Amino acid sequence: MIIKKTGTRAAILAATVALVAAACGSDDDDSTDAPDEAAESGGEFTIYNCEPQNLMTGNSSEVCGSSVLEQLYSGLTAVDYDTGEAYGVVATDWETEDNVTWTFNLRDDFTFHNGDPVTAQTFADTWNWVVDPDNAQQNANFYDKILGYEDVINGDAEELEGVRVIDDTTLEIELNEPFSPLPIMLSYTGFYPLPDEAFEDIEAFQESPIGNGRYQMDGEWQHDVEIAMERYEDWPGDDPGVADRIVWRIYDDINTAYLDVQAGELDVLKQIPPERETTVENDFGENLVRTDTSSFTYMGFPLYQEEFQDPDVRHAMSMAIDRQAIIDAIFNGARSPATAVIPPVLPQHREDACDYCHFDPEAAAEMYDEAGGPDELTLYFNSGAGHEDWVEAIANQWQENLGVEEISFEDLEFAQYLDLHDNAEVTGPFRLGWVLSYPSPQYAMEPIYTTGVSSNYTHYSNEEFDNLITEANGVQDQAEADALYQEAEDILLEDLPIIPLWYETRTTVHTDRVSNVEVDPRTFVRVEQIQVTE
Amino acid sequence: MKRYVIRRLLQFLPVVIGATFIIFALVFAIPGDPIRALSGDRPLSDAVQETLRERYNLNDPLLIQYGKYMLGLLQGDFGTTFSGRPVNDIIVQRVPVSIRLAVSALVIQGVIGGLAGILAALRRQGFVDSLVQVSTTVLVAIPTLVLGMIGQVVFGLHLGWFPIAGIDQGWYSYILPGAMLASTSMALVARLLRTSLLENLRADYVRMATAKGLSRTRVVGRHALRNSLIPVVTFLGADLGTMLSGTVIIEGIFNLPGLGREVFRGIQQQEGTVVVGIVTLFVLVFVTLSLVIDLLYAYLDPRIRYD
Numbered sequence: 001m002i003i004k005k006t007g008t009r010a011a012i013l014a015a016t017v018a019l020v021a022a023a024c025g026s027d028d029d030d031s032t033d034a035p036d037e038a039a040e041s042g043g044e045f046t047i048y049n050c051e052p053q054n055l056m057t058g059n060s061s062e063v064c065g066s067s068v069l070e071q072l073y074s075g076l077t078a079v080d081y082d083t084g085e086a087y088g089v090v091a092t093d094w095e096t097e098d099n100v101t102w103t104f105n106l107r108d109d110f111t112f113h114n115g116d117p118v119t120a121q122t123f124a125d126t127w128n129w130v131v132d133p134d135n136a137q138q139n140a141n142f143y144d145k146i147l148g149y150e151d152v153i154n155g156d157a158e159e160l161e162g163v164r165v166i167d168d169t170t171l172e173i174e175l176n177e178p179f180s181p182l183p184i185m186l187s188y189t190g191f192y193p194l195p196d197e198a199f200e201d202i203e204a205f206q207e208s209p210i211g212n213g214r215y216q217m218d219g220e221w222q223h224d225v226e227i228a229m230e231r232y233e234d235w236p237g238d239d240p241g242v243a244d245r246i247v248w249r250i251y252d253d254i255n256t257a258y259l260d261v262q263a264g265e266l267d268v269l270k271q272i273p274p275e276r277e278t279t280v281e282n283d284f285g286e287n288l289v290r291t292d293t294s295s296f297t298y299m300g301f302p303l304y305q306e307e308f309q310d311p312d313v314r315h316a317m318s319m320a321i322d323r324q325a326i327i328d329a330i331f332n333g334a335r336s337p338a339t340a341v342i343p344p345v346l347p348q349h350r351e352d353a354c355d356y357c358h359f360d361p362e363a364a365a366e367m368y369d370e371a372g373g374p375d376e377l378t379l380y381f382n383s384g385a386g387h388e389d390w391v392e393a394i395a396n397q398w399q400e401n402l403g404v405e406e407i408s409f410e411d412l413e414f415a416q417y418l419d420l421h422d423n424a425e426v427t428g429p430f431r432l433g434w435v436l437s438y439p440s441p442q443y444a445m446e447p448i449y450t451t452g453v454s455s456n457y458t459h460y461s462n463e464e465f466d467n468l469i470t471e472a473n474g475v476q477d478q479a480e481a482d483a484l485y486q487e488a489e490d491i492l493l494e495d496l497p498i499i500p501l502w503y504e505t506r507t508t509v510h511t512d513r514v515s516n517v518e519v520d521p522r523t524f525v526r527v528e529q530i531q532v533t534e
Numbered sequence: 535m536k537r538y539v540i541r542r543l544l545q546f547l548p549v550v551i552g553a554t555f556i557i558f559a560l561v562f563a564i565p566g567d568p569i570r571a572l573s574g575d576r577p578l579s580d581a582v583q584e585t586l587r588e589r590y591n592l593n594d595p596l597l598i599q600y601g602k603y604m605l606g607l608l609q610g611d612f613g614t615t616f617s618g619r620p621v622n623d624i625i626v627q628r629v630p631v632s633i634r635l636a637v638s639a640l641v642i643q644g645v646i647g648g649l650a651g652i653l654a655a656l657r658r659q660g661f662v663d664s665l666v667q668v669s670t671t672v673l674v675a676i677p678t679l680v681l682g683m684i685g686q687v688v689f690g691l692h693l694g695w696f697p698i699a700g701i702d703q704g705w706y707s708y709i710l711p712g713a714m715l716a717s718t719s720m721a722l723v724a725r726l727l728r729t730s731l732l733e734n735l736r737a738d739y740v741r742m743a744t745a746k747g748l749s750r751t752r753v754v755g756r757h758a759l760r761n762s763l764i765p766v767v768t769f770l771g772a773d774l775g776t777m778l779s780g781t782v783i784i785e786g787i788f789n790l791p792g793l794g795r796e797v798f799r800g801i802q803q804q805e806g807t808v809v810v811g812i813v814t815l816f817v818l819v820f821v822t823l824s825l826v827i828d829l830l831y832a833y834l835d836p837r838i839r840y841d
Contacts, residue, residue, distance in 0.1 A: 051799075053572075054617035061573045133581035136589065138572065141579040153581045203618035223619075223627060224791035225700070249700070252786050252795055255683075256699045259691050263698055415566025415804060422570070422577075447576065454577040 041231075043532025044245040045267040045514050047525065048257045051224050051250050055206040057192040058130035058137035063435075066189045067524045068227055068248055072211035073192035074237065076104055076123065076171075077183045079439050081520055084347045085478070086183035089237060090118060090193070090212070099178035099474050106169040109236040112195040113216040120171040126194040128152070128159045135202070139190030141454070142437075145182070147174045178474030180481055181440040188438045214241040214528050224250050241528040242516075261509055268510045268517060270525045274386065277332030277507065284509045291519040292336060294343040294436040294444075295504035299379075299394070300458045302426040303497055307374040311495060315356040316368035317429070318499040320401040322359040326393045327502060334507060338500035341444060342489055345503075345521030348441045348482045354493045357500055361401040368402045376406045380420070380430035383411035387431055421457045429499070432457060439521060441485040442473060449492055460497035535832075542825050546818070553817045554607075554810050558600050561806040568592075568804035572616060590616065590807075603807065607814070613807030621811040624796055629815075631701060632792035635781060638705070638712025639719075644770070647720035651727025651766075652759070658732060666728065670721035678780050682714040682787040699789035711788040715780045719773050726769055730762040737761075764834050771827035778816055 052065030057073060060066050076091040088094070090110050096102040110118040130137045131152045143149050147162025162174035175182065185191075193212060198205045208220045214237070215229040227248040231241045249266055251257040255273050260266035262283055272280055280288055301308040308314060323337035336344065340353035379395055381387040388411065395407040410428075412420065420426050436443050446469050447453055451461040465488050472484035493500075508525065510517045516531045569586045572578065578586075586592075591599050606613055612621035654666040673681075689710055690698035696710035697703055734740060735758050743753045781794035793812050800808030831838045 056617075059617070061576070133579075133585050136582045136585040138578055138582065140582050141576075144579075153579060203614075206618075223624070224795065251699065251789050253789065256686070256787060256789050259686060259698045263691050263694065265698060265700075413564070413566055415564075415568055415571035417566070418570050418577075419566050 041240075041242045041531075042244050043534075044247065045243055045530060045532050046247045046249050046265075047268040047527060047530075048254070048261075048266060048270060049227070049248040049250055051252075052221075052227075055209050055221060055227075056137070056202060057189055057194060057209075058126075058135070058139050060189055061138045063523060067527075068229075069189050069192065069209070069211070070524065071213055071215040071229060071241070071246070071527060072209055072217065073189075073213040074110065074211075074235070075187050075192050076106070077187045079184055079187050081345070081439060082347075084184075084439055086187060091183075094183060096182075099180045099182070099476065100175050102173045102175075102182060103166075104171045104173065106171060107236065108169050110212050111234055112212045113210045113232055114195060114197065116195050116197075117168075118193050118212050119168040120165045121168070122193045122195070123171055123191075124159075124163045124165050125196070125199075127163055127191070129194070129199055130190065131160060132158075137190075139188075142185070142188060142190045145175050145177070145179050145185075147176055149176070177470070180473055180475060180478075181438075181442045184438050184440045185443075215246060218245065222250075224252070226250055239528075242531050243527075246527055246530075258509075261511060264511050264513075266511075267514050268508065268525060268527075268530065270506065270508045270519060270523070272507045272509060274331060274334065277334050280507060280509060287510050287512065289508045289510075289517055289519060290334075291506045291508065292345050292521065293504050293506050293519070293523045294345050294439065294521045295433065295506075295523055296338065296341075296343055296435070296444075297335075297431065297433045297501045297504070298338070299429045299499040299501060300432055301429055301497055301499075302424070302458065304424050304459045305427055308429075310371045310373075312367050312371035313373040314496040314499070316364045316371065316373060316402060317398065318356045318496060319358065319360045319364035320368070321394055321397055321499065321501070322361075323357075323502060324359070326390055326397075330390045330393060331502075334505045335502035336505055338502050340489065341449075341492055341498075341500055342441045342485065343436070343444060343503055343521070346436075346439055346441055346444070348485060350486065350489075353486070353489055354500060356493070356496060365402055373402065373404075375404060376408075377404055378408050378410055378428035380410045380412070380417070380426055380428060382414045382417045382431070384413075387411075391431060424459065426457075430457070436522060441482065441489070442469065445469060445485070445488060445492065446473075449497065458497040460495065462491060462495055465491045465495075539825070539829075542828070546821055549821055550814060550817055551604075554604070554814050555600060557810050557813050558603065558806055559596060561801070561804060561809050562596050562599070564801075564804050566804070568616070571803075586616070599806075603810065607811075612811040615805055615808055616803065621807055624808065625793070625811065625815065628791060628793045628796055631790055632781060632785075632794065634705065634708050635712055635715065635784070635790060635792055636777065638708040639716035639777060640770075642709075642713050643716035643720035643723050647716075647723030648727060648766075650720075650724040652731060652754075654724065654728045655731035655735065656754070663728075666724055670724050673717045673721035676717075678715065678718060679783050679787070681717055682711070682784050685710055685714045686787060701790055707790075711784050711790060714787075715777065715784045718780075719770075719777065722769065722773075723766055727762060727766050730765050731758060734758040734762045760834055764831065767827055767830055767834065771824050774820055774823055778820070 049068065050064040052060065052068060053062050054060055055065055055069060057069055060069055074089045076089065077086040078089045079086055091104045091106055094102055094104045106120055112118060127143065129135055131140050131143050131149060133153055146160050148157055148160045151157035152160055164172040166172055195210050197210060208217045214232060214235050216232040218228040218230040221227050228245065230245045254271065257266055257269050258272055258276060261269045301314055303309060327333060327335045327337065339351055339357045340349055342349050377398065379391055381391050391409065398404045399407060434448060447455050449456060449460050450466050450469055468484055468488035468491070472481045472488065475481040475484060506519050506523055508517060508519050513532060513534050514530050515533050516529055518526045518529065520526060569583050569592065570577065591602050603613060612625065614620050650666045654663040657663055686698055689695050697707050701707045740753060740758050743757050781792055782798050785792040785794040797809060797812050800812065
């Protein structure tokens with residue numbers, strides 16, 4: 001979930017990074033225009049990837065691993081990005097009366113690539129294994145809404161009390177509290193099913209994972225070289241993969257990959273180096289796709305520090321930033337200014353949600369003065385991830401527009417950066433980001449802004465906001481829930497514990513050999529629908 | 535000679551122990567908690583973090599951690615990465631890549647640099663000499679990083695002579711990265727050999743050989759050149775260190791899955807086992823090669839004795 005980088009080298013770091021984005025969806029060609037009816041399947045293409053931190057569903061919290069895993073696995077559900085709603089993949093349908101106890105009906109024709117059937121028991125076994133602290137899976141805390149999570153984590157129980165197998169095709173899930181986005185959440189990487197074989201030796205298993213997805217591994221994961229997969233012909237879904245074979249070429253440096261696409265050695269590159277934005281149209285002509293994503297960058301305030309407690313200080317600082325100017329000058333236009341915290345890629349987004357996100361230097365200066373904003377600021381960001389330029393630009397604007405006299409910078413290695421946050425030792429505005437692991441307005445807000453949650457680095461706490469989120473999570477009706485989420489968002493944008501800055505626009509380039517290249521809001525290329533044209 | 539070799543081999547031990555400990559301590563001293571950073575700003579649950587710290591001995595004090603690591607190392611176990619992959623596997627996969635890159639670079643700097651140096655010395659002040667002087671100055675002045683990127687765009691993308699990245703085409707894939715890695719040293723070898731050869735060509739023993747009526751080829755090849763190689767060999771030995779650090783850059787640019795890249799990643803992620811494992815290997819290679827080079831002196835100049 002965080003975006004720790006925009007750049008190239010950072011991609012390598014995916015590990016530390018964290019951009020999780022992993023929700024799924026993949027398993028179906030959601031939405032978007034499906035390939036032409038006449039789309040001919042077949043062929044092989046290569047696509048850029050960074051070296052995954054690992055290839056274990058329960059342990060993959062970054063985009064390099066998750067984008068591969070979502071082709072190898074099919075979850076209970078996937079998401080249609082047009083409507084923002086979940087639909088069944090392994091599940092046929094589900095029902096709940098109170099958003100607490102859910103019954104999922106499963107298809108009986110899904111199999112793992114080794115022939116093992118996928119049943120309700122498979123999901124229960126996988127989930128219990130992922131949550132078991134002995135297995136140290138990074139995605140374990142995505143299960144914290146399921147009844148019995150705490151007991152398993154504390155070693156008081158072996159299995160999740162809230163996951164019950166009724167029969168082979170019926171799975172019952174009971175939660176701690178009402179949570180209506182459950183079907184959307186279950187589309188996330190961390191909830192994919194694993195075959196029994198995986199539990200014998202997970203480290204060996206991940207070198208050539210066996211899944212139940214559209215594609216299966218073709219040989220082993222060649223670290224830092226490539227991951228090859230071929231279509232799994234027994235995948236029972238409606239929209240199997242189009243190409244016969246997909247090769248993920250692993251690159252260290254996105255600049256190298258860019259040259260390779262130019263030379264025709266690589267077919268798809270999902271993100272270009274920022275400095276190429278100015279020349280990409282010359283280099284690729286029609287073979288480029290621009291997509292809005294949920295990748296959100298913000299400046300948070302350490303609300304535990306005295307000088308940032310007046311909301312007007314925060315409002316003024318937000319209004320003193322000319323987002324578009326920074327986007328044009330530093331990102332060559334490849335961002336869109338943020339005017340909300342629910343991102344534009346979700347149907348619940350409202351363009352005019354934020355009253356303090358437009359550039360108004362005069363009003364900002366006056367407000368800052370009256371509220372007695374600090375004369376000296378220290379800005380925090382993690383180093384080596386391409387943040388230097390824009391953080392400096394913001395500092396300049398604050399100096400110019402608010403009369404801040406002195407601004408200093410703390411750029412730290414990521415691990416060190418997080419340590420400072422954990423110890424509440426940050427003394428000024430800090431950079432962080434967020435990518436939706438699953439596309440729900442709940443996920444855009446609850447994990448960052450509710451009281452006491454682990455990614456709430458501002459230490460923001462507003463009871464009314466918390467209650468609205470809880471209420472929205474519990475409501476049956478989607479429209480009603482959306483309205484409540486938006487109401488919560490309004491409170492957030494009034495309190496402004498963070499300054500919304502921008503959403504990333506992805507530029508994806510490809511060769512003449514492929515068509516129908518699309519990127520979804522999680523920043524994943526929909527590889528399963530890419531067509532090889534020659 | 536034999537005693538000399540044994541004595542040198544015994545010196546390996548403290549060097550390796552000292553080097554591994556220093557590196558281990560340096561990684562240990564990097565601020566920030568590597569486990570905390572694993573999943574970015576969405577923290578892992580405490581239970582998961584605790585299991586991981588326990589598994590990688592991160593709760594132990596430095597000396598205990600180092601002791602456990604060395605104990606494993608003695609049994610041939612280099613430990614595992616944070617995602618559970620044995621470092622042994624990583625080394626086995628990457629060593630051939632790095633060796634090929636190093637060999638390509640060595641051959642290129644030895645052959646091309648050597649030839650350029652000889653030709654320049656033999657035709658002093660001539661066209662070739664001026665060309666070598668100018669081109670080597672330019673090469674020495676450009677950092678490997680810049681040269682690598684330029685070479686990649688010119689020879690890989692625009693001319694299409696060599697692959698831009700990867701190791702798909704076997705040895706052929708290593709020519710361009712090898713040349714870029716070798717460039718600085720190649721220029722230095724050329725200059726060094728030129729100077730050294732010029733000096734020797736004026737020496738008494740060469741005049742003597744010429745006076746005896748030996749052919750020019752024989753005078754230069756058997757006498758002057760052999761003696762002139764001593765400083766070059768010394769340089770090549772010392773240069774290995776520079777080359778190892780160059781692999782980090784070149785492997786990154788040309789996307790070669792070698793050891794340099796892995797060390798870089800290991801440092802960034804504070805994976806002590808990976809960094810120490812690979813650097814230990816580097817140290818071993820380095821000390822072995824310096825021994826080989828010391829032994830070469832005797833061959834080049836029979837007057838050199840080892841006891």
